[in-house]
Amino acid sequence: DAGVTQSPTHLIKTRGQQVTLRCSPKSGHDTVSWYQQALGQGPQFIFQYYEEEERQRGNFPDRFSGHQFPNYSSELNVNALLLGDSALYLCASSLAGVGGSRYFGNGTRLTVT
Amino acid sequence: GQQLNQSPQSMFIQEGEDVSMNCTSSSIFNTWLWYKQEPGEGPVLLIALYKAGELTSNGRLTAQFGITRKDSFLNISASIPSDVGIYFCAGQGNAGANSKLTFGKGITLSVRP
Numbered sequence: 001d002a003g004v005t006q007s008p009t010h011l012i013k014t015r016g017q018q019v020t021l022r023c024s025p026k027s028g029h030d031t032v033s034w035y036q037q038a039l040g041q042g043p044q045f046i047f048q049y050y051e052e053e054e055r056q057r058g059n060f061p062d063r064f065s066g067h068q069f070p071n072y073s074s075e076l077n078v079n080a081l082l083l084g085d086s087a088l089y090l091c092a093s094s095l096a097g098v099g100g101s102r103y104f105g106n107g108t109r110l111t112v113t
Numbered sequence: 114g115q116q117l118n119q120s121p122q123s124m125f126i127q128e129g130e131d132v133s134m135n136c137t138s139s140s141i142f143n144t145w146l147w148y149k150q151e152p153g154e155g156p157v158l159l160i161a162l163y164k165a166g167e168l169t170s171n172g173r174l175t176a177q178f179g180i181t182r183k184d185s186f187l188n189i190s191a192s193i194p195s196d197v198g199i200y201f202c203a204g205q206g207n208a209g210a211n212s213k214l215t216f217g218k219g220i221t222l223s224v225r226p
Contacts, residue, residue, distance in 0.1 A: 004155070033213065033214075035214075040218070041116075041218055041219075042116055042117075042201050042203075042216030042217050042218050042219050043156065043201075043214070043216050044116075044216070045213040045214060045215070048213065056212065056213055058213060090155050090156070092155075092214075102146075102158050102161070103158070104148075104155035104156045104157070105155050106153065106154050106155045107154075107155050
């Protein structure tokens, strides 16, 4: 049973570019949450998707957007990249009503130069 | 964004020793969670606590949900080298079972053989 999988594992982008990160939830899970983890910090909640809609959002600008597909997988898009967007982006999956964000993927390390 | 309070930032202990970490918040949480993160990996759930006053064990790990619902602690007994990693606390609020997690900054644990 595959856990939460994320791709790519590492990514280098230039300031001003756009990036798309991908996440496949753990089998049987229908809810995906995204977190940003800056170096030396704990994860910060970006947003959560359930039934292909954004259900909750943290304190992140509109440059951060997402999508959930019918198979429950999800994408995180970041436009107009800033140097400060460099971080580890984590995806967590859960089953609605059972408990939130218990299982995390290994993340995508984004470096913006 | 809001983060829970974890200190010190780093702890150094001798193999075989016990260690305690605590986590405090200015806000009430309905669920407290403790995660461990190792280099290149996402956070892995160690213990989840669902009721004020609850004391839960997972092998050599014991965690408690504070009575005020504003704090939690984690104890690791008889530490071993593989306990090395970053330990995060996380709180989950009132918005339902799938509400976002708020994390602390983490405590880096080093174990000397």
